[in-house]
Amino acid sequence: MIPEFEKFKGFKAKSMPKEELLAPGHRACQGCGEVLALRMVMKALGKDVIVCNATGCMEIITSPYPHTAWNVPWIHVAFENAAAVASGVESARKVLKRKKKIPKKHVDILAVGGDGATGDIGLQWISGAMERGHDFLYVCLDNEAYMNTGVQRSGCTPYGAMTTTSPPGKKSFGQVTWKKNIPAIMVAHNIPYVATASPAYFLDLMNKVKKAALVKGPAYVHIFSPCPTGWGSAGERSIEFARLAVETKVFPLYEVIEGRYIMSRKIKKAKPVTEYLKGQRRFRHLDEAHIDYIQKRVDAEYEKLLRLSEMT
Amino acid sequence: MSKRVGIEVSIAISEAVGLARAEVIPAYPITPQTHIVEHLSEMVANGQLDAEFVPVESEHAAMSCCCGAAAAGARVFTSSSSQGLSLMSEVLYIPSTMRIPMVMVVANRALSAPISIWNDHQDIMVQRDIGWIQTFAENGQEAVDLTIHAFKVAENRNVSLPMIVNIDGFTLSHVIEPIELPDQEDVDKYLPPFKPRYKLDPRRPITMGPVGIPEVYTEAKMAHDMAIKNSKRYILKAWKEFEEVFGRKYEPIDTYRTEDAEVLLVGMGSICETAMTAVDQMRDNGQKVGLLKIRLWRPFPAQEFRKAVGKTKILAVIDRCLPPGAVCGPVGAELRSMFYKIPGSPKIFSFVAGLGGRDVTVSRFEEMVDKARAFAKKRPRELYQVIGVREK
Amino acid sequence: MANSDAIVGWKTITFGCHILEPGNSANFRTGDWRSQRPVTDKEKCIKCGMCWIFCPDMTYKQDEEGYFEADMEYCKGCGICAHECPKDAITMVPEEG
Ligand SMILES: Cc1ncc(C[n+]2csc(CCOP(=O)(O)OP(=O)(O)O)c2C)c(N)n1
Ligand code: SF4
Ligand code: SF4
Ligand code: SF4
Ligand SMILES: [Mg+2]
Numbered sequence: 001m002i003p004e005f006e007k008f009k010g011f012k013a014k015s016m017p018k019e020e021l022l023a024p025g026h027r028a029c030q031g032c033g034e035v036l037a038l039r040m041v042m043k044a045l046g047k048d049v050i051v052c053n054a055t056g057c058m059e060i061i062t063s064p065y066p067h068t069a070w071n072v073p074w075i076h077v078a079f080e081n082a083a084a085v086a087s088g089v090e091s092a093r094k095v096l097k098r099k100k101k102i103p104k105k106h107v108d109i110l111a112v113g114g115d116g117a118t119g120d121i122g123l124q125w126i127s128g129a130m131e132r133g134h135d136f137l138y139v140c141l142d143n144e145a146y147m148n149t150g151v152q153r154s155g156c157t158p159y160g161a162m163t164t165t166s167p168p169g170k171k172s173f174g175q176v177t178w179k180k181n182i183p184a185i186m187v188a189h190n191i192p193y194v195a196t197a198s199p200a201y202f203l204d205l206m207n208k209v210k211k212a213a214l215v216k217g218p219a220y221v222h223i224f225s226p227c228p229t230g231w232g233s234a235g236e237r238s239i240e241f242a243r244l245a246v247e248t249k250v251f252p253l254y255e256v257i258e259g260r261y262i263m264s265r266k267i268k269k270a271k272p273v274t275e276y277l278k279g280q281r282r283f284r285h286l287d288e289a290h291i292d293y294i295q296k297r298v299d300a301e302y303e304k305l306l307r308l309s310e311m312t
Numbered sequence: 313m314s315k316r317v318g319i320e321v322s323i324a325i326s327e328a329v330g331l332a333r334a335e336v337i338p339a340y341p342i343t344p345q346t347h348i349v350e351h352l353s354e355m356v357a358n359g360q361l362d363a364e365f366v367p368v369e370s371e372h373a374a375m376s377c378c379c380g381a382a383a384a385g386a387r388v389f390t391s392s393s394s395q396g397l398s399l400m401s402e403v404l405y406i407p408s409t410m411r412i413p414m415v416m417v418v419a420n421r422a423l424s425a426p427i428s429i430w431n432d433h434q435d436i437m438v439q440r441d442i443g444w445i446q447t448f449a450e451n452g453q454e455a456v457d458l459t460i461h462a463f464k465v466a467e468n469r470n471v472s473l474p475m476i477v478n479i480d481g482f483t484l485s486h487v488i489e490p491i492e493l494p495d496q497e498d499v500d501k502y503l504p505p506f507k508p509r510y511k512l513d514p515r516r517p518i519t520m521g522p523v524g525i526p527e528v529y530t531e532a533k534m535a536h537d538m539a540i541k542n543s544k545r546y547i548l549k550a551w552k553e554f555e556e557v558f559g560r561k562y563e564p565i566d567t568y569r570t571e572d573a574e575v576l577l578v579g580m581g582s583i584c585e586t587a588m589t590a591v592d593q594m595r596d597n598g599q600k601v602g603l604l605k606i607r608l609w610r611p612f613p614a615q616e617f618r619k620a621v622g623k624t625k626i627l628a629v630i631d632r633c634l635p636p637g638a639v640c641g642p643v644g645a646e647l648r649s650m651f652y653k654i655p656g657s658p659k660i661f662s663f664v665a666g667l668g669g670r671d672v673t674v675s676r677f678e679e680m681v682d683k684a685r686a687f688a689k690k691r692p693r694e695l696y697q698v699i700g701v702r703e704k
Numbered sequence: 705m706a707n708s709d710a711i712v713g714w715k716t717i718t719f720g721c722h723i724l725e726p727g728n729s730a731n732f733r734t735g736d737w738r739s740q741r742p743v744t745d746k747e748k749c750i751k752c753g754m755c756w757i758f759c760p761d762m763t764y765k766q767d768e769e770g771y772f773e774a775d776m777e778y779c780k781g782c783g784i785c786a787h788e789c790p791k792d793a794i795t796m797v798p799e800e801g
Contacts, residue, residue, distance in 0.1 A: 016757065023727030024762040024778035025734055031782035036760040050512045052380060062729070063522035065532075065721060066709050069729040073512040075383050076521035077406050081376035084368065088338060088380025088388075089512060091364035095335045096386055099362065101505075107514055125376065128369030202757055228782075236783030236796075239758050411720035472720070510722055519723035527710035532721045534714035 002192060002257060004214040011206045017043050026069040027061040031235020033226030033242060034058060034141045037199040038112070041139055041223070044206035045108055045213055047072055052086040054113030054122060055079035057148045057227075058141060079113075080122035083129035083138055086111035090134045108213040109136040115156035116146045118222075119182040130189040130218045137212040137219040140182060143227035151230040155180035158250075159297070160290050161282040163230075168285040178297065186220040187256050193219035194256040195264075199226075200243035204253060204264055211255075224251045232281020244276040249302040254309065261309040273298055314495045314558075321452035321484050322347035324491045325391075325417055328459040330361045331499040334389040334415075335506075338366040338377035342396040343429045344481035345419040349391055371396035375403040378414050382407065382474075383520055385511035387463065388414040393481055394421035394435040401439060407474045408443030409536045410521060413466035413508070414474045416444075417459060420581070420632075421481040422668040430669020431481040433581070433632035437642045443536055445475040445543055446610040448580040450566075452489035454607075455479045457560055460499060464550045467506050471543045478609075480582040482669070494558055502557045540611050547608060564613035565620045569595060570602035575681050576621065576658075578629040578647065580606040583665075583672050587630075590677035601681055606643070614650055627660045628684035630672070631696070634664045640696035661687050662696035676700055730778075734761065738781030740796040742774050748793035755785035755794060 011017075021042035028035040038058055042049075051074040053059045059076045062069040077085045090109050096102045111129070113122055118140035126138060145163045146152040153166040157175045162168050166175040186194045193215045197205040205223065212219035224245055226238040233241055245251035248271045253264040273295045277283040286294075319327075325348050329337070337356070339349035355361040364381075368374045374390050382388040392400060397418055407414060418436055422428040436446070445465060449455040458477045466475040479485055510518055524532050544564075551562040568584075569591050570576060579587050584605045594601040604620050604627075621627065631641020639645065644662030651657035661684045666672040676699055683697060709731070718724055742755070749771060756764035756772045760782065763774040774785065786794035 013753065013757075016753070020727075020762045022762065023730045024775070025729030025732035026761070027732075027734070028760060030737065030780040031784055032760050036758065036784075039760065039762065040757075047517075048514050050384070050514065060523055063519055063723070064525055064710075065522040065528050066712070066718070066723055067729040067732050068519035068522060068723040068725075069727065070519050071517060071727040073514055073517045074519045075380065075512055077376055077379045078403060081372060081403065084338075084373035084376035085380035085383075087366060087368070087373070088336065088377035088382070089384040090380075091336045091338070091366050091377070092381040092384035092386035092388075095362065095364045096384070099335070102385070102513075124369060125373050128373055131369075132366070199758075234783075236787040238760075238782075239784055239788050409721065509719055510724075517726045519726075520720065522721065522723050524721065525710055528712060528717065528721070531712055531714040531717045535717050535721075538714065 002215055004216065005211055008210060008214055011044065011203050011210070013203060017046065019047065021045070021047060021071045022062065023069045023071055025067065027064060028057070029229045031228045031238045033199055033238035034143050035061065036238065037141055037205070037223045037225045040199055040202050040205050041112070041209050044209040045110060048105070049108040049110055050089050051075070052082045052089060052109070052111045054082040054117035055148070056114035056117050058112065058114070060148055079117055081125050082111040082113050082117065083122065083126040086136045087129045087132065087134045090136050110139060111136060112139045112141065114147070115140060115142040115144060116154045119155045119180050127189065130186065130191050133217050135217055137221065139209065140222045141225045142222060143225040143230060145230050147227050147230045156182065159294055160286045162285060163282070173290055174285065183220065183222045183256070187259070190259065191218045191220060192258050196222045196251065196253050198224045198242045198246055198251060198253060200239050200246065201253065201265070208255065233279055237279065241276065241280070244271065247271045248273045248276040249298050250276050252302055252305055254305060260312040261305065263306065263309045314492050314498065316490055316492045318488055318490050320347065320486065320488050321455050321479065322486065323351050324452055324456050324493065325459055326351035326355060327493055328456040329389045330355050331494060331496055332460055332463045332503055333387065334361070334363055335386040336364045336366065336381035336388045337390060338368050338374040338381065339390050340368055340371045340374045340392070340396060342393045344421060344485045345391045345393040345417070347485065348417060348419070371399040372403060375400040379403065379407050379412060382412045382414045383512050385506070385508050387506040389416070390414070391417040391419065393419045394423055397435045397439060398423060404439055404442040404444070406521070409532060411472040411539065412474065413472050415459065415462040415466055415477070416474070417477045417479060419481040419485040420478055428668040431483050432667045436476070436478055437633040440642055443540060444610065445473055445540060445547065446478060447608055448478045448606060449484065450582055450584045450605060452484065452487070452491045453560070455484060456491055456493065457554065457558065457562065460494065460503065461550055461554055461562070464503050465543065465547050468546045468550070469507070469509050471539070471546045472509055473540060473543060478581065483582045498557050502553065544611050544613065562607065563616070564608035565616045566605040566607055567620050568603040568605070570604065570620065570622065570624070572600055573602035573624050574600040575626045575628060575684055576602050576604050576624045577677060577680065578604045578606065578627055578643065580609065580643070583630065586672060586674060587677050590674040593674060594678060594681060599681070612646060617650070621658055625658050626684050626688050627658045628680045629660060629662050630680065631662060631664050632666045634667060634698065644696060659688050663699050664696055665699035670700060733777050734780055735777045738779055738799055740781045740783065740798050741776060741779060742785050742794045743797050744771065744773070745793045745795070746771055748791045750791055752790060754788050754790060758784050758788045760784065
């Protein structure tokens with residue numbers, strides 16, 4: 001087990017940190033699940049953190065000059081390279097501490113990006129940083145498309161979903177590929193901590209983020225982030241969809257601690273995927289055959305995960 | 313005491329970076345820059361230099377890592393060439409407008425295709441507008457001195473800009489030269505520890521790299537432009553202090569036998585050494601020829617350049633870069649626009665030479681001077697000439 | 705996006721375009737994006753704080769009595785709080801005009 005986890009008791013709903021590290025007045029759409037997830041991430045981390053943000057919705061909506069929503073030190077350089085920027089921050093702090101130029105006090109280093117920044121264009125930078133073993137955490141806020149540029153498909157866009165570059169038509173039914181498994185790619189880097197999380201399970205999310213920060217070396221948390229604008233869903237239902245994704249096994253919650261898979265929430269009686277799919281315009285065009293395929297594949301993927309958790 | 317040693321220029325540059333006490337060195341190998349970072353990694357490994365050497369997975373990551381490290385308050389160095397510099401390109405524009413200082417040595421090399429590891433200035437000329445301060449070194453001693461100077465300038469709180477020292481790949485990077493390596497004490501005296509104006513620090517949270525809406529973008533760019541223009545006085549000041557401490561004098565534009573010259577060759581980097589030999593020979597033959605060396609490329613020292621030209625009426629400008637479809641090479645274009653419609657300004661002829669490792673021999677310089685004289689009498693049809701290119 | 709705070713000159717723009725005042729987005733009122741507002745029925749409220757936790761716009765503050773109240777300067781009217789309230793204590797009411 002990881003020694004740093006021993007002292008950590010976990011967050012409690014009754015005694016949640018009051019401090020908002022992300023200020024109101026940010027420009028996210030109404031009911032944005034991504035900024036809500038980010039708010040929870042920041043609550044878990046507290047103020048002793050340096051944030052390296054990839055280009056994307058969260059960067060844009062929190063930093064239109066001269067306004068910033070950030071109450072912590074924050075840097076944005078470009079789209080694909082947040083993990084490399086974080087490598088630099090971490091390396092600098094390491095040497096500056098050694099040379100006694102900055103206080104010894106530990107400061108968490110957070111690199112954060114969307115699913116595009118993480119799983120597509122930035123994969124190499126993240127892989128490099130993970131492989132080199134920098135002491136930082138990477139959080140992917142997965143809203144399942146390139147939202148900032150107007151809802152284009154990414155490797156994390158789910159099967160069948162309509163986006164502006166995976167439009168259904170006479171010869172197409174939307175996204176033709178299955179969601180890329182980024183957490184598995186992270187696990188393959190042999191890093192000490194990988195987890196998936198959902199803002200609907202906020203204590204679980206915050207505990208995982210805190211553990212990712214506590215662990216020495218690189219850690220990765222993949223957070224499901226409903227986007228009403230991109231999904232064509234009602235803003236008020238963002239948390240509901242985040243919950244449904246877990247209850248239908250579409251987005252399972254688990255941790256991988258030093259290679260061992262641990263299910264955070266075993267779904268015994270799963271709801272049918274249709275519960276999750278309906279109410280989102282991006283899935284509206286799907287016919288029964290497609291939904292059937294999604295149901296089978298979701299079940300199969302969940303089984304694989306269960307087997308991994310039993311094996312390890 | 314400073315010591316004079318026979319040493320490969322790349323190794324001497326690493327030693328200079330060590331003397332400057334660089335703290336974070338993110339780097340990725342590429343010929344002909346590799347020896348610089350290999351030696352730095354060795355220096356870190358054997359404890360000679362207390363720094364973090366970050367063996368990143370690409371040049372884009374190297375530059376990104378540099379941004380993070382310098383923003384967090386460390387003294388940062390990296391080095392690259394050619395394809396690597398091009399891969400960095402997206403990031404290069406960012407620390408300069410964000411006023412994040414760092415130093416990079418670029419071992420200049422041709423760009424693909426065809427792939428070529430040999431020297432010219434194509435790699436840096438396509439990065440002309442990244443908003444970094446840029447100098448060109450002529451020899452190994454200069455490479456060492458300009459590297460130390462670069463930290464001093466970049467980190468000056470009134471400057472706070474990233475800076476590139478260009479050295480010619482192979483013709484400079486890989487040669488062994490007698491070089492005076494400065495004394496650590498003198499370097500420490502010259503170069504105080506890095507104290508950034510702003511840095512990423514939870515004790516004083518700031519937001520770096522926000523969105524520039526149309527109301528602010530122009531102002532942000534103008535502020536950057538003025539910062540790099542104003543940096544010239546600090547560049548000159550740092551050279552003056554350099555002379556006081558180390559005894560070697562540097563200026564933005566170097567002149568060689570320019571007095572009463574009818575034709576001036578204009579070059580930058582290591583070809584100036586051959587150009588000086590050519591000037592000597594032409595002078596021996598009674599030709600009134602001289603040489604101008606551009607040491608400071610960005611900000612362009614227009615005033616110093618005009619002064620250096622003096623009354624000379626013909627300039628033969630050498631570009632080590634061929635921008636296809638353009639009216640001429642970037643140095644030629646710069647000088648032409650600078651002198652445009654200024655009364656009494658010289659006639660400027662643009663030559664492209666020394667691409668992809670092609671030697672520029674003494675006779676080639678003579679050819680350029682002859683052509684420039686002929687063109688001054690009868691304007692050529694082309695706006696520039698490629699020197700030493702075979703037709704068949 | 706017209707923004708009068710953003711009218712700066714090149715001489716007065718902050719160094720490196722950094723924003724030096726943390727969290728000053730709070731000066732920007734997002735409340736006028738709203739077409740409906742949450743109204744809490746204190747009779748039903750059990751002070752569980754779910755509305756506070758699930759608000760993407762950090763609008764809720766707890767008062768001395770322990771009730772959570774949304775700041776209309778920022779509330780965008782998304783309705784998450786009403787949707788997630790376990791006691792159905794929050795009603796979304798249309799904004800007038
Ligand atoms: C090198 C580069 N390519 C493309 C873009 C354009 N771009 C900016 S953000 C973005 C999509 C971001 O998607 P994601 O990472 O999923 O974040 P989201 O906006 O969905 O939160 C794209 C394509 C860019 N800024 N830089
Ligand atoms: S587009 Fe989606 S992720 Fe982006 S701010 Fe709007 S709701 Fe949030
Ligand atoms: S969620 Fe409902 S019950 Fe809970 S504190 Fe808010 S209003 Fe009260
Ligand atoms: S309606 Fe939305 S923005 Fe307004 S208080 Fe409720 S959750 Fe927050
Ligand atoms: Mg996305």
